[in-house]
Each structure stands twice: as structure tokens, then as C-alpha cells.
Amino acid sequence: MPRILIVEDEANLARGIQFNFEIEGYQVAVAPDGAEALRMLTGTVPAAEAFDLVILDVMLPGIDGYAVAERLREAGNYTPILMLTAKSRPEDVVRGLEGGADDYLAKPFDLPVLLARVKGLLRRRDWARGGAEPAAATARVGECEVDFANFEVRARGQTFRLTLLEAMLLKLLVQNAGRVVSKGEILEKVWNVTPDTATRAVDNFIVRLRKYIEADPRFPKHLHTVRGAGYKLVP
Amino acid sequence: MPVSGSQLSGGKRRKWLHVTVGVALIVVAVALTVGWQILGATEGARAREATTLRWVVYFFGTVLFSLLIAGLVLIVTLLVREVRLNERQSNFVSAVTHELKTPVASLKLYLDTLQLRELSDGRREEFYRTMQQDLERLHATINNVLNAAMYTDRPVVDAQPLDLARLVRHSIDLTLTRHQLPPECFAYEGAPELMIRGDATALETAVLNLLDNAVKYSKDRVEVRVEVTRNGDGQAHLRVHDRGVGMTRAHLRFVFKRFYRIGREVRRSRTGTGLGLFIVKSVVKGHRGTVSAESPGPDMGSTFTITLPGVIDEPEGARPSAP
Numbered sequence: 001m002p003r004i005l006i007v008e009d010e011a012n013l014a015r016g017i018q019f020n021f022e023i024e025g026y027q028v029a030v031a032p033d034g035a036e037a038l039r040m041l042t043g044t045v046p047a048a049e050a051f052d053l054v055i056l057d058v059m060l061p062g063i064d065g066y067a068v069a070e071r072l073r074e075a076g077n078y079t080p081i082l083m084l085t086a087k088s089r090p091e092d093v094v095r096g097l098e099g100g101a102d103d104y105l106a107k108p109f110d111l112p113v114l115l116a117r118v119k120g121l122l123r124r125r126d127w128a129r130g131g132a133e134p135a136a137a138t139a140r141v142g143e144c145e146v147d148f149a150n151f152e153v154r155a156r157g158q159t160f161r162l163t164l165l166e167a168m169l170l171k172l173l174v175q176n177a178g179r180v181v182s183k184g185e186i187l188e189k190v191w192n193v194t195p196d197t198a199t200r201a202v203d204n205f206i207v208r209l210r211k212y213i214e215a216d217p218r219f220p221k222h223l224h225t226v227r228g229a230g231y232k233l234v235p
Numbered sequence: 236m237p238v239s240g241s242q243l244s245g246g247k248r249r250k251w252l253h254v255t256v257g258v259a260l261i262v263v264a265v266a267l268t269v270g271w272q273i274l275g276a277t278e279g280a281r282a283r284e285a286t287t288l289r290w291v292v293y294f295f296g297t298v299l300f301s302l303l304i305a306g307l308v309l310i311v312t313l314l315v316r317e318v319r320l321n322e323r324q325s326n327f328v329s330a331v332t333h334e335l336k337t338p339v340a341s342l343k344l345y346l347d348t349l350q351l352r353e354l355s356d357g358r359r360e361e362f363y364r365t366m367q368q369d370l371e372r373l374h375a376t377i378n379n380v381l382n383a384a385m386y387t388d389r390p391v392v393d394a395q396p397l398d399l400a401r402l403v404r405h406s407i408d409l410t411l412t413r414h415q416l417p418p419e420c421f422a423y424e425g426a427p428e429l430m431i432r433g434d435a436t437a438l439e440t441a442v443l444n445l446l447d448n449a450v451k452y453s454k455d456r457v458e459v460r461v462e463v464t465r466n467g468d469g470q471a472h473l474r475v476h477d478r479g480v481g482m483t484r485a486h487l488r489f490v491f492k493r494f495y496r497i498g499r500e501v502r503r504s505r506t507g508t509g510l511g512l513f514i515v516k517s518v519v520k521g522h523r524g525t526v527s528a529e530s531p532g533p534d535m536g537s538t539f540t541i542t543l544p545g546v547i548d549e550p551e552g553a554r555p556s557a558p
Contacts, residue, residue, distance in 0.1 A: 010337050012365050016344040023352060059333050086336035087329075108340035111347035 002052040002122055003027045007037040007068065008084075009060050017055065020111060021118070034063030042075050051079050053121060058085035058096070069100035073163060078151055080121045080164045084109065094199045102164045103192060120192070121164075128167040139174045141213050141235050142222050146170060153212040160212040165190055169205050173223070173233035182230035206231060253313060260306040263299050270296060320494075323509065327494035330508045334376045338369035345369075376508060382440050383493070383510040386517040394432040394522075396547055399471050400463045401428065402435060403442055407461060410446040420457040421446075425464045431471050432545040433522050441518035442473070444511040445539050449477040451507070452537070465546055470524075473541040481530040481537050490528050491516040519543065 004026050008014040011032075018028045029051075031037035041051060054072075058065035069081055081103075083096045088106030096104050103121050105114060129137065129149050137149040144155030148171060151162040162170065168190045173181060183202050184195025191201065206225070210217040224232045270292055345362045348354075354362070407421045449459045462474040482490070489495045496509040512528075519526045522543050530537035 010341065012341045012369060013337065013344060015365070016341060016348060016362075020344075020348055020352075059329075086333050086340070107336050108343040111344060111351060 001025060001027050003029070003049070004053050004055060004118070005029050005031060005037065005040060005051045006055045007031045007034065007060065007065070008055070008057045009033055010057075017114070020115065024115060034060045034065065034068045037068055038063070038071060041072060041077055041079065052125075053118060054079055054081045055118070056081050056083050056101070058083060058087050058092075066095060066099045069096070073100040076161055078161060078163050080125050082117060082121055084114070090198070093193075094197075094201065097165075097191060097199070098201050098204065100163065124168060125164055128164060128171050139235070141174070141233065143215070144213050146174065146213075155213060156215065162212075166205060166209060169202075170209055173231065174235070177233050177235050180226045180230045180232045185230070202231075253310070256306055256309055256313070260303060260310070263302050263306065267296060267299050267303070270299075323492065323494035326496055327509050330494075330496060331376070331380065334508050335373065338373040338376075341369045342366055342373075379508055379510050379514070382514050383517070386437060386440070386514055386521060387493075388517070389521055390523070391434045391437065391521045394434065394545065396430055396432055397435045397438070399429045399431050399433075399438070399473070399543070400426045402439055403461060403463050403473060406439055406442040406446055409443060410450060413447075414450050414457075416450070416457055420450075420459060422460045424460065424462045429463055429465055429471055430547040431543055432547060433543065434518075437518045437521065438543075441515045441541070444515050445473075445475045445541070448511055448539075449475050449479065452479040453477055454479055454534075469544065469546050469548070471543045471546050473543075474538060475540075476536065476538045478536040481533050481535045482528075483530075483533055487528050487530060491526065515539075515541070 004021055006014050006017050006021075006028060008017065008030065009032050014030045014032070018030055021028045029040065031040055037054070037056070041054065056065045056068060060068070063071075065083060065085065069083070072079070072081070081101045083101040083104045084107060085092070085096075085104075086107045093104045102124075103117055105117055129151070137147070139146045139148070144153055146153050148167060151164070151167045153160040153162060153170075169186060172186065172189055182195075186202050187193050187197050187199070188195050191197070193199075206223065207217070210220050210223050213222055214220050222234050224234065226232050273292070345366050349359070349362060404423055407423060410416075411418060411421065446459070446461070450457050453459070456478075458478045460474075460476040462472070462476075464472045464474075466472065491512050493513040494509040495513075496507065516526050519541055522545065524541060524543040526539065526541045528537060528539050
């Protein structure tokens, strides 16, 4: 039974969302502000009680949603985050996604869409982890070993943790190894936005991935930019 | 819509002020430069007999320089004001977006739920009550925005006699109901009756806003003292004293400004649009009265005082019954 944390200061909304997810068979907890959310997410809890997904509002008392997402990632917590907020301008969406959110939904939202997005996010996480087929759970890129099940890259004696989006991007590139993957395809499959969305998010994520898998990120040997076409991974 | 009208004319006025000051500064700077050139040219030619001219040029030079400096100070001040207003406006858009979209989102969520799920009667009732709350909140926000538009820069034209004391007590009852509070949260002191001339609807809006704030910015326990008094100068005084979160001296200066809210909107801690106290001030100004805020500091409560002229003196024993 997946566990979901709803971070929302508006009691009516929080109650309504909780009610619906409980009916769908999820275990749901509610945090009324950012500080409480961080405490519940980063506190020492047994793995069985860890949350599988966070539904995060942006305008919160004390610590806002962007900061919660960023701090969570800094603390090494990679629980998938769905941002749910009244801020719906493209720059707000981009800011949320770059700050660590995995999906974004504007208020007011359609209930079936919210339920589907959460399901999709959990499915994407499972897909990135390798799902049922153990062969897909790991991959080798040059000297490093990618462990999709645990969202880790082991290289040069170090272990790097991957966020859900990083793992999904890397997985997409690994699956298409040797072939050019366009930025539009990446935006569509990883970020779940239309291919023509104007954002530097993909470029930033490529830079981050290079830090993990390349011995010298300035002269990439595995993860190449193909000018005007996209990106190509050469294992 | 009056709000955009007054904003537009305000913006235009400010723009012209900027342009005028800017052009004047350029003229002064050119005059200074030209004056110096003339002074330099004549200096050599008639070094001796030109002392009077030199003093004249020196005098005007000093005056022009002072003007230049004064102008620059003015421009910078205007700029700072503009920037602040801009910040407040973007905060306002953020606050109103949140205040309007949150209840709409909630209403939509419950409507979707009612359509999607099979619910027990009890659950259904509970959801209807929640939707009622959201509707009221939406209504309050819309009223707030409309009131701000209605009372901005508009003096009261048709002042009618009204009982301020009764109006305040009625507002207290409304606030208690609205926030579902026990009566002991508010203590009313002062005159049982105080007749003034004014616009009853506008004054009630203002008083309700003050009382609403007192509740909203209270801590765990709501404890508000409301006083209506009349002093010798023929003015009515309304004081609303709370034991809430209070504020710093820096915030006191700005609380009556349109769109002003303490703190950044993305970390909002209390609902609101930043229009409440602006409405209070507009209404009071329309009555040619004054409003002020005091607070000993954060967490030490605050006191808002409204002073209104127009108290009606009635001959003893000839009081009309309350309307």
C-alpha cells in the first residue's frame, strides 16, 4: 500500500485530497507546513514507514514548497514530489521542476487528473527502478555502474544518489544507447511536459549526470551533446 | 472599475512628475555648463572689471547646483516609492491569486468527489458544509476587492445620522458568528449610544475589517477590547485593542498602504489580500477622520484607533430612538 504525504496548509483541501486517496487504497498523512513536512520526511523512520510520494503545496507558512523540495534533495531524500499549487505561470512550473519536483499540477485541478498523475509518478518510479525485470535494474556506462533499483551511480570509488528525474533521464539514454535522443523526447518522457517547453532543465540535468559518470565532465566520453539534435550516450 | 481608474491616473501623475523633474534637471545641468563656459571665456578677456559678473554667475551657479542636488534626491525618492509599490502590487497579485484559487480549487475538489464517489449521507453533509465555508471565503475576498475599489479616494457625499456604538456592537456580533467564537472573546467598553454623521455601510465595512484583523492576528486565545468614546472636541473615537502577534515599528509605517502585507507571499502565514486596512483607511479618510496603529512590539498585541468628526450633539432628554 503506497504511503503518501500531503503538505498543504489549507485544511479543507488537505482533507478532501486525503479522503480521495484513502478511498483509492493509499495510506495518507498530512503536514500543515514546511517544517513539519521536513520533520516527517527526514526524521528517522523505519524503511517500511517511509513515504512513497509527496504532494507538496508551494505557498506554505514558514518554509515554502520550493525550499522544502530543495532541502529534501540536499538531505539525500529522493521521494518523488508532485507540486500542487495556485502558481501556474510557466516560470513557476520550471522553478518547481528544477528545484526538485518530479511533476507539477496547477490549482484548481481535476480530481481524476490528480489521481492519475500520482499513479503515473509511482509507475515512473518503478519503471526507473527497473520494475520486474532485474536485467534492466543495472547498467554499465564506461567505468561506472548504474543501479536503477537504488537510484545510485557508483564511479571512481564514490557513490552518487540520483533523483527520480535524473534516474529516468539516465534510463532513457541507456535504453537508447548509441542513438541520439532529442530534447523534446526527453521533456515528454521524463518531465511529462510538451516537447516545445522552453526550459534549461534538460541541459542542467545533463551537466549533473556528467558529473557522476564522466571522469572529466568538461571532455565527456560517454554522454555527448549532438548540436541541434539532442544527446547521445555511448556506454 | 474605479480601482483601475484611480491607479491609472495615479500612474500617469507619477510618470509626469518623473518626466518634469528629469527635464528640469537636464535644463539646470545645461545652464550650469553654459554658464561656466561663459565665465571661462569672459574671465580671460576682462579679468579685472568682471568681478560683479563673476559674483552673479557664482551665485546662480550655487543655486542651480542646489536645485540639481534637490532634484536628484527627489528622483531617487520617487523611484524608491515606485519600487515599493511594485513589490506590493506583485505581492497583491500573489495573495489574490491564492485567496481566489484556493477556495475554487477546494470547491472543485469536493464537487469532483461528490460526482465520482458513492458517499454516505453523513459524509455528503460534511462536504456540503466544507463547500459552504469555501464559498463564504470566496465571497469575502470578492467583497474585499470590490470595497477597496469602491471606497478609494471617495469622500462621503450623503452622510446620515447613525449610532456608532450600536454599529460597533453589531459588528462584534457579526465577527463572533463569522469566526464561531464565544462572546467573551470581545469586550465592549464605552458609550451605549453615540450619534455621528456618516455612511453606515462604509463604516460597518471598516469596523468589520478591523475586528476581523484582531481575530486573524490573535494567538491561541482571542482577547479583544473595543472602546467607543467621545471626547470634548466633538470627535468620536473607536479603539480596537488585541493581544495578538503585534508588529515592529518598521511595519507600523506601512500597514495602511494598499496591498501591504507583512512577509513574503510565498511563505504566507495568514489568509488575506493586503486590502483590509487600506479599506479602513479609505473609509475613514472619506469621513475626514484619521486612523492610526500602535504596537509595543512583536507578540505584544496592537491597537488601532479611528477618530471620526461629525458627532451630533443632542439636547438632553430629546434623544431619538435608535434607528
